[in-house]
Amino acid sequence: MVTEPVTTVDNDNSRITIKEIAEMARVSKTTVSRVINGKPDVSHSTRARVLDLIKETNFQPNLFATGKTAQKINHIGLIVPYKTHNILSNQYYVDVLQGILDEVERCDYYLFFCYVQKKNYVEIYKQKRVDGFILLSPGALHHSIINELKKEGIPFVSTAKVLDRPDIPFVEVDNYRGAEMAVEHLISLGHRRIAFVGKPSLTSNHDRLLGYQQTLELHGIQVDERYIQRVEASSVESGYEVMNQLLRMEAPPSALFSSCDIMAFGAMIAIQEQGLKVPDDISVIGFDDILLSSNMSPALTTIRQPAVHKGALAARQLIGYLSSGTKPLSQLLDVELIIRASTGLAK
Numbered sequence: 001m002v003t004e005p006v007t008t009v010d011n012d013n014s015r016i017t018i019k020e021i022a023e024m025a026r027v028s029k030t031t032v033s034r035v036i037n038g039k040p041d042v043s044h045s046t047r048a049r050v051l052d053l054i055k056e057t058n059f060q061p062n063l064f065a066t067g068k069t070a071q072k073i074n075h076i077g078l079i080v081p082y083k084t085h086n087i088l089s090n091q092y093y094v095d096v097l098q099g100i101l102d103e104v105e106r107c108d109y110y111l112f113f114c115y116v117q118k119k120n121y122v123e124i125y126k127q128k129r130v131d132g133f134i135l136l137s138p139g140a141l142h143h144s145i146i147n148e149l150k151k152e153g154i155p156f157v158s159t160a161k162v163l164d165r166p167d168i169p170f171v172e173v174d175n176y177r178g179a180e181m182a183v184e185h186l187i188s189l190g191h192r193r194i195a196f197v198g199k200p201s202l203t204s205n206h207d208r209l210l211g212y213q214q215t216l217e218l219h220g221i222q223v224d225e226r227y228i229q230r231v232e233a234s235s236v237e238s239g240y241e242v243m244n245q246l247l248r249m250e251a252p253p254s255a256l257f258s259s260c261d262i263m264a265f266g267a268m269i270a271i272q273e274q275g276l277k278v279p280d281d282i283s284v285i286g287f288d289d290i291l292l293s294s295n296m297s298p299a300l301t302t303i304r305q306p307a308v309h310k311g312a313l314a315a316r317q318l319i320g321y322l323s324s325g326t327k328p329l330s331q332l333l334d335v336e337l338i339i340r341a342s343t344g345l346a347k
Contacts (some may be wrong), residue, residue: 016057016058016059016060018032018033018036018059021050021053021054021057021059024053025046025049025050025053027046027049027050031046031050032050035047035050035051035054036054072131072322073128073129073130073131074108074109074110074131075109075110075111075112075129075130075131076104076109076110076111076112076130076131076132076133076134076315076318076319077111077112077113077114077121077124077125077129077130077132077133077134078097078100078111078112078113078114078133078134078136079114079121079133079134079135079136079145079156080113080114080115080136081135081136081137081138081139081142081145082136082137084115086233086234086235087136089235089262090234090235090260090262090290091261091262091288091290091291091292092260092261092262092288092290092307093136093137095290095307095308095311096136096137096159096307096308096310096311096314097136097311098308098311099307099308099309099310099311099312099313099314099315100134100159100311100312100314100315101311102308102311102312103311103312103313103315103316103319104315104319107315107316107319109315109319112124112129112130114130114133121133121145121148121149122148122149122152122154125152125154126152131155131322132154132155132156132157132318132321132322133149133154133155133156133157133318134156134157134158134159134314134315134318135149135156135157135158135159136159137158137159137160137202137204138158138160138162139160139162139199139201139202139203142162143162143165146162146165146168150167155318155321155322156169156318157169157170157171157314157315157317157318157321157328158170158171158314159171159172159310159311159314160172160202160203160204161203161204161207161330162203163203163206168330169317169327169328169329169330170314170330170331171310171313171314171317171330171331171333172204172310172330172331172332172333173204173305173306173310173332173333173334173335174332174333174334174335175203175204175205175207175208175211175335176207176208176210176211177211177334177335178208178211178287178303178305178335179207179208179209179210179211179212179215179257179287179303180211180214180215181303181335181337182212182257182285182287182303182337183211183212183215183216183257184215184219185285185301185337185339185343186255186257186283186285186343187215187216187219187221189255189283189343189344189345189346190345190346191254191255191283191346192221192254192346193224193227193251193252193253193254193255194212194216194221194227194253194254194255194256194257195227195228195229195246195253195255195256195257196208196209196212196227196228196229196256196257196258196259197229197230197231197238197239197242197243197256197257197258197259197263197267198229198230198231198234198258198259198260199230199231199232199233199234199259200230202234204259205234205259208257208259208287209228209259212257226249227246227253229242229245229246231263234259234260234262234263235262235263235266236262236263236265236266236269237266238263238266239258239262239263239264239265239266239267239270240266240267240269240270241266241270242263242266242267243256243266243267243268243270243271244270244274247270247271247274247276252282253282254282254283254346254347255282255283255284255285255343255346256282256283256284256285257285257287258284258285258286258287259287260286260287260288261286261287261288261289261290261292261293261300261302262288262290263286264284264285264286264293264300264302264342265286265292265296265300267284268284268296268300268342271284278298278342279298279341279342279343279344280344280347281347283301283342283343283344283346284300284301284342284343285300285301285302285303285342285343286300286301286302286303287302287303287305288302288303288304288305288307289302289303289304289305289338290307293338293340294340296342298340298341298342299340299341299342300340300342301337301338301339301340301341301342301343302338302340303335303336303337303338304335304336304337304338305333305335306333309333310333313331313333317329317331
């Protein structure tokens with residue numbers, strides 16, 4: 001143990017620095033940093049002395065500061081290229097975040113939120129505040145983010161496939177197959193006037209639209225562009241507005257395939273406000289199978305995707321790359337048709 005009277009040091013950790021710990025232990029700041037970061041090349045006696053001082057002084061290391069001298073700091077940045085409200089109001093994104101957080105915690109990493117409006121993610125990486133990034137569901141409007149990350153050689157994994165960017169490692173579900181399953185289910189119930197609502201700037205929605213169109217054509221049903229509704233935001237409000245527009249048509253659809261459950265909820269509200277019933281008058285099918293889908297009235301038929309698992313895999317891919325240098329491989333996950341009460345026979 002050191003001979004300096006450590007009892008004179010105030011236990012307010014805001015007044016204790018790594019430099020002071022180093023002085024009391026008669027070692028360099030680098031040695032203290034190596035002890036904090038669990039590096040092996042520190043003698044047993046020195047490590048014990050530093051750890052004793054850290055405990056006695058209630059020292060809390062600044063993880064960002066210690067990262068400046070460490071090769072890895074066990075911080076992952078999450079780039080959120082959308083307004084926070086749009087993320088937190090959609091249970092799908094919350095589920096993806098839950099998977100990311102679970103895996104990050106399991107691997108003893110920390111998660112650092114980076115909002116694209118701040119445009120500071122490259123600088124954060126250069127300051128060694130993060131080891132790499134997870135990019136949350138980027139769309140066609142976010143190529144500039146990807147280009148910057150690629151230009152700087154920054155490790156990252158996306159939670160969505162990006163159109164025309166096969167060089168981007170991603171964890172995604174088979175959106176085309178999900179749309180195919182949804183439309184085939186509606187066709188099996190006798191529906192021919194099937195509408196689609198989605199946000200094609202997202203590659204996931206682009207693939208769902210493509211699956212919708214090609215499945216109709218495969219079954220000899222002509223694609224009617226009037227039934228395809230494109231929105232700027234995936235929300236209850238957009239689903240509500242689109243359904244009202246469709247209901248005003250001379251020949252409204254008998255069924256709606258919504259590219260997400262959230263918009264399907266809005267569509268069902270619009271249908272019911274017009275004095276119509278789901279599925280007696282119009283069938284509705286969604287995509288995601290968020291928790292609320294099974295609790296709607298009627299319960300929503302939907303395509304289930306493993307959102308929590310997707311988030312966890314994205315984090316696992318990135319952490320594996322940071323730990324071993326093994327390049328992340330893109331993964332395509334299976335989806336499942338969940339039949340509930342919102343779809344029925346066409347009249």
